[in-house]
Amino acid sequence: MIKFELMTNYSSDTEGKILEAAKKVFIEKGLEGTRMQEIANEAKINKALLHYYYRTKEKLFNAVFQFAITRFIPHIEGIFNSDKNFFEILEAIIEQYITLISKNPFIPIFVLHEINRHPDRLADIIKSAGIQPKILIEKIEKEVEKGTIRPVSALNLIVNIISLCVFPFAARPLIQRLLFDNDKHAYTTFIQSRKTEVTSFIINAIKI
């Protein structure tokens, strides 16, 4: 809830408890699959208290969605501002990406579904997340010119990287059941192995 900074606040961390409960339920069930009562139960508070802190379901959802975006888009500026060569940059991006999603494995399907339902939400995302595909595009094109890598289309390569990192999370139940006989541990081990597997797969695909 928006407050003046000097305003007294003698509640326990109810607002935080609500947001945590909302994250859990919304990310699992989506906007339309979520009941305000369930969030209240999860936070162990009265339902009216939800509306006291976040006036509407939509406002509470927006808070969760904005959080989800930060766990969906990796920040790769730091990687670019290092003395890594292109292959090392790729390796770092992929490892960071899979690590990020591993910490919140239900985020991809949640974000993709909600964007699909209301593509207009993208406007906020682009502002708040400050995504810059240009940097990566130009880097790839420069490497192609230099002859370090095959003449691949930059956009295709970017989409390939994201696909290989994100899709296995969005398709978790399918993959776990069909390829790992519903063995949860086998699936998570597989995901972790992909940090190196995906990296070498991509590098083999583009190196001369």
Place this chain on the structure above:
Amino acid sequence: MIKFELMTNYSSDTEGKILEAAKKVFIEKGLEGTRMQEIANEAKINKALLHYYYRTKEKLFNAVFQFAITRFIPHIEGIFNSDKNFFEILEAIIEQYITLISKNPFIPIFVLHEINRHPDRLADIIKSAGIQPKILIEKIEKEVEKGTIRPVSALNLIVNIISLCVFPFAARPLIQRLLFDNDKHAYTTFIQSRKTEVTSFIINAIKI
């Protein structure tokens, strides 16, 4: 609606109209985002008529979901039973896959979201779709033994193929907006180009 085969049927194709309307709405909005009234409007019939043909929302949804599965999983038996070599098989699978999803581009996010909500639905899927990953796994492992391709993990390769084919559809609004300035035509052209791009990407990644 289930009927005895000899039973007279003097309606126009109301049942078909309902199913088509249900496909459109359910696949766009998901089970929980769909209102029975909206399906009735789409089919230009009375809402009670929905319940006359498909007794409950869930039964109607199941009909749509089962259809969606057939448009999500490609049938690759024919490709295997040809005299193609491994790379030609890969090429055929990828082209068939992207072509299949192109015809129903909203199916992936719909299916993935609904499976995520209710993983138990997978039981029906596996039965009705008769998926056989073993065939592909054994084929890949045999090629590795023969030395035709690098020693890649079969499961990783399979997940990579599916990821590269399916993810760009699930992430359409993101990709179209971020990489193609919301140009619909540029996006669809890009998708079509991937039939060959993904094929050569994968072949480069695994060939010796």
Place this chain on the structure above:
DNA sequence: ATTTAGTTTAACCAAACGGTTAAAATTAAA
């Protein structure tokens, strides 16, 4: 001790929802 502001609750509300019912309309057969 009283006032003031912020917090929490129980009870309530109107709208929307999936689903039902009984009657009317249509169709094909007798």
Place this chain on the structure above:
DNA sequence: TTTAATTTTAACCGTTTGGTTAAACTAAAT
């Protein structure tokens, strides 16, 4: 033309849903 079966409709119903209200409670400031 009557009959029987199927199809379609309008009106209705109980429940669930997001949201409100007014009162009770708590804690700090005067």
